[in-house]
Amino acid sequence: MKVFPRRRGAVLVNSALGVALLGVAALAYTTLDDGGDRQTAKAPARTATVAKGTVLATVSGTGTLASPTDAAQDFTTGGRLTAVKVAVGDTVAKGQVLATVDTTAARQQVDAAQSALNTAQVNLTKARAGVTTTTVQQLPAKSAAAGAGSAAGSAGGGTAGRGAGGSSASAPQADPSAQTGPSAQAAVPAPQAVAPEPQTTTITTTKVDDAAVAQAEQQVATAQTNLANAQAALTGTTLTASVDGTVASVSAKVGDTVGTTGGGSTTAKSTSSGTGAPSGFIVLTNPTGMQVTANFSELDSLKLKKGEAATVTLNAQSDTKLDATVLAVSPLPVSGSGGGSAAVQYAATLQITGDTTKLRTGLSATVSVVTGEAGDALSLPTAALSGTGASRTATLVHPDGSTERVGVGVGVVGDTTVQVLSGLSEGDQVELASTSGSNGFPNGSFPGANGGQGGRGAGAGAGSAGVAGVGGVAGGAGGAAGGAGAGRGGGR
The missing domain is CATH 2.40.30.170 (Efflux pump adaptor protein, beta barrel domain)
Incomplete structure (x- = not known):
């Protein structure tokens, strides 16, 4: 291939620039990477001192x-409210009257229970006394005759005694006429037997029925229980404070009808699902x-x-x-x-x-x-x-x-x-345990990343130099340098 002189010169210039840029990129990466290593090596370790303390x-x-003394106050006997003696914010003492309800029905129950008890006690007294029976019986006849004979003998003996005694006493002055004949003895009559009157005796017997007594005792006990309940119901028409505290709430007014709880008051129980505050007709709190x-x-x-x-x-x-x-x-x-x-x-x-x-x-x-x-x-x-x-x-x-x-x-x-x-x-x-960046490196950067950016920047700058082909070669060299930097950083 025939190369023109002008084109041959351009090729030589481009080649020289490419080699130069590759060298610069390699030098820059080596410098940055070594500097990073030296910085990491020089970073001092974090330490703590063993010291005394708590x-x-x-x-x-x-x-x-x-508060364990927070309490809801409720009547034990319901009815129509006749008085409410406290208001929210009032301070009350244990035993203080808080409110009352109508007592008419409760008093009637007490009177009826008392009457029933009186009747039961009378019946018990009668049952314990039992039934008394009185009878008159005549003594046997033999006993009566013996008694009469004994009486006659006693009378005759007394006469003879007197005769003997009289004869002895009158001997010095004897009556001549008494000795003239037997007619003097005939003048004294002989004692006559008297028939005894009938003898009687009175017998009294008492019979107690044990079953009747037991039944009467049970009736008295039942009547006593009924009276006690009636009296408690009458007492329950008056509501008194069970603890010291401050009135936190009053849920009804005079004329309203209130119910009962059976216990009169409940104390607060703190739970995880609520505030632990009690609820009732009147609530007392105490910190x-x-x-x-x-x-x-x-x-x-x-x-x-x-x-x-x-x-x-x-x-x-x-x-x-x-x-x-x-x-x-x-x-x-x-x-x-x-x-x-x-x-x-x-x-x-x-x-x-x-x-x-x-x-x-x-x-x-x-x-x-x-x-x-x-x-x-x-x-x-x-x-x-x-x-x-x-x-x-x-x-x-x-x-x-x-x-x-x-x-x-x-x-x-x-x-x-x-x-x-x-x-x-x-x-x-x-x-101390060392802390690391978000990507696992001490300074949070990735080795070679900056080199790649520099390579791309160098390529872009060279490409804008105005020489066709020179910028392309420079850009390729910068990209290669950046890629090499990234590869080294990733390897580490």
């Missing part, structure tokens, strides 16, 4: 405030003894123990922090948790200490419980240790810059720091 391990939960019931994850709940210290932060007042202690941890999961994809949670009740007068039932709060604490202990940031459990490892940095992997015994594992028990001393420098 290590705290905490778990957190959320819940609501409630004294305020508590908080919070829910914790199943893992954190296993770390909770009675008596552990806690901090309560009100969600509505983040600057208000209250001290508290754990009272109890429920062994049962919170209702509704654990089903489907929901995480299992357990409730813990904590007693708030300090001034609670400004607190209100239902306020939401975040609870942080201290589950572990080590004071004046050697500690390190958690990021300085590798592994899990009580034995871990760390990279110890010596004063000369050399490093050594050592075993470390740990105690309390806190939220951000770990207690060091062995393996390190106060003042030791320990290397």
Whole structure:
């Protein structure tokens, strides 16, 4: 092929420019890459110093405030309201009258029950007395005759005695006429037998029916129970405060008809699904003894123990922090948790200490419980240790810059720091885990990427030089340099 002199010159110029651009690109890539390596090598390692401090391990939960003395006040006897003696905001004392309902029906029941009891007691008295029977019986005849004979003998003996005695006494003055003949003895009549009167005796008998007595006793007992119930119903027409507190709500007015709860009052029970505030005809609140019931994850709940210290932060007042202690941890999961994809949670009740007068039932709060604490202990940031459990490892940095992997015994594992028990001393420098860019390289850039951009820029600049073909060659050279840079960066 025949080459014209002018065209031959252009080819030579283009070739020389291409070779020059390839050299420049190679030099630029080498310089940038080596500079990056030197920068990476010179970057100092991040370290932490073993120092003394307090290590705290905490778990957190959320819940609501409630007072155990909050109570709903309801009548035990329903009816038409005749008086409401308190209003919202009033302070009341235990036993104070809050309201009354009509007593007419209750009093009638008391009167009827009392009358029934009186009748039952009379019947019981009669049953216990039994039935008394009186009979008159005549004594046997033989006994009557013997009694008459004894009486006659006694009369005759008395006459003879008197005769004998008279004869002895009158002997010195004897009557001559009495001795003249037997007619004197004939003048004394002989005693006559008298028929005895009939003898009788009276017999009284009492018969008690045990079955009748038992029945009467049962009737009395039933009447007493009915009277007690009627009296309690009459008492229940007056509603009194079961606790000290402040009236939070009154749900009815005079003339309204109110129902009953059977118990008279209910106290607040704090739950995870509600505020824990009670509801009733009248609700009393009392911030004294305020508590908080919070829910914790199943893992954190296993770390909770009675008596552990806690901090309560009100969600509505983040600057208000209250001290508290754990009272109890429920062994049962919170209702509704654990089903489907929901995480299992357990409730813990904590007693708030300090001034609670400004607190209100239902306020939401975040609870942080201290589950572990080590004071004046050697500690390190958690990021300085590798592994899990009580034995871990760390990279110890010596004063000369050399490093050594050592075993470390740990105690309390806190939220951000770990207690060091062995393996390190106060003042030791320990290397922290390095942080990396988003793409895995220390400075976040990809080696060779800038070289490729430079190559493309060089090609574009050369192409605009105005020499046909020279820009094309230069651009090809720049692209090749950029590709080579990218390849080296990717290999690393």
